[in-house]
Amino acid sequence: MKIFWYDDNKNNFNYFEEIIKDGSIDQTSLIQNIIDSHIGEEIKVPTGTYLITHLNIPNGTFLRGEFNTIFKSNLNSNIIRILSNVNCIIENIHVLGNNEIIRPSIKGNQVGWYLDGCLSVTLNNCSASGCNDSGIKIKNTGAQSAPQYYKIPILNNFKAYKNYIGIKNDVRGEYSQLNGCIAGENYIGYFTGGGNNMASNCQFNRNQNGARVVGGTTDGINYPNNSHASFTGCQFNHNIEESIRFENVEVGYMLNGCQFFDGDMIFKGKTKGVVINGSEGGTWSINSDSKEQNMIANSFFYTKPSGNWNTTIIHKNNIGxxxxxxxxxxxxxxxxxxxxxxxxxxxxxxxxxxxxxxxxxxxxxxxxxxxxxxxxxxxxxxxxxxx
Structure with a gap:
């Protein structure tokens, strides 16, 4: 049944009139049918809590939620799935996982938003919470594919909180842009093992660990083509253990105009080419066991560095x-x-x-x-x- 209404000079149809919106009954098949039947249209999802297992997003999907539009799932796997060669736009949708716990320390398999091999995906004002793997996980978006230089995942104002990992660029999770994103009260706010990613004006605050940038083989997983990416104007504040960790970063990382207050700053393993410029902080410690060269330049820190800094270039700073x-x-x-x-x-x-x-x-x-x-x-x- 279609109900027509007039809104902002556009004709929109309410495909959700008969969908249960109180989170009490599984609506997966009904919602999936709406999405599959209206590719290329703007599908407006009204305010409400929609109980689902998972949804597969086809190419050409445009979903637009309203204030407090929630997809809730108890599935211990990937909930919103955006897979190979998919182009889509999704706005104002929150994914709610099994259990919202502040800084959960036990990892599971539930992923709120799962992007694997997708192309031009834009998420505007979307969010995820309560997922014991990742609020959002991005994989295989840059495996030497020419379109990935201009067809990239873009997260605008994405919010991830009370997940094991808030935002994760997994193996080959490359060429994504994070703009104005917030990750808070996760065990790890942001984890990235993919190269060419850009995060600007983001906040990774009040997590157990603010951010981890990894490469090579870390924790038994190989992250090829990692690093050579950037943080610009980001905050890493009031994290409990680590502010940011660079581990086996192979070909550098650029951080400009960032803040680091509370939590350790760690350079670990084969990390080299990390440049922190025009930044400031009051971290618990700045420590390096890397024997490669990294740089902290034109910055002000209240902490004196330790470890192998005799092999690390530090130029024109105030540190400790x-x-x-x-x-x-x-x-x-x-x-x-x-x-x-x-x-x-x-x-x-x-x-x-x-x-x-x-x-x-x-x-x-x-x-x-x-x-x-x-x-x-x-x-x-x-x-x-x-x-």
Whole structure:
């Protein structure tokens, strides 16, 4: 039965009038039939909770939910399936899994949105929660396929919360864009093992672990063509254990204008070519067991790095107990050689509080070599915090 209404100068048909919207009875076959029968049309899904097992999204689908449109499923597998060569647009749909738990630590098999081999998929204002594998998982979107340079998965304002992994770019999950996405209260906010992905203006906050960027063989899984991707203007704040971890990243990662507060920052395994630029943070620790070169540049951190930083380029920063002025040999030091000549005693009123400063510093260091600058002397071009 079709009910016609007039809305914003468009003719829309209510295909959901007879669908049960209180989440009490499985409506999978009815909803799947509506989708399959109206490819190429805009299908409006009214507000409500729709109990399903799973849905297969065919090529040419355009689904548009309203406020609080929910697809609920108890299936311990992939719920919304967008598979090979599918182009579609889906808006304002929330997928609700079995159990919404804050930062769940036990992994299962339930995936809210499952994208495998798809093409031009755009998800606008969609979300997922309560899934014990991933809120959204993206796979095989860049296996040397020419269309993937211009037909890519795009997530605009996607929200993932209370999942094991919020957003996951799995094996060959490449060439996707995350714009304004939020992952919070997951065990891992964002996990990526695919290359060429771009995340901008996203928040990965209040997870157990903010983000993990992996490559090579990690935890027994091979992630080919990983890394060489970017975070721009993203937050990694108030995560419980790790702010961000780079593990076996093979060919670099670029982070510009990001914030890291709380949680460890870790460079692990064969990670190389990670560049963090114009960023700031107050992480628990910055640690590297990688023997490859990575860079933190033009950034301000309250934490002194540890581990194999003698093989890591760190250039013109303030990290922990001092500002790293050069990455090679120590230059001669005197007051006249400093760039801006700002006085140390003025810095004691930093908004981090007077109690966070010690007398007798700060330390200007080049690699492992420290030079102590007495109080009330010029200390250079960047503020310092002493531990």
């Amino acid at each position: 107990s001092g500002a790293i002025i050069e990455d090679n040999n120590s230059p001669s030091f005197n007051e006249k050689s400093l760039i801006f000549k700002s006085r140390y005693d003025l810095f004691k009123t930093s908004n981090r509080g007077i109690n966070s400063w010690k007398s007798g510093g700060p330390y200007i260091f080049w690699g492992s070599k420290d030079i102590v600058v007495p109080p009330n002397k010029y200390v250079g071009y960047i503020l310092v915090r002493l531990e």
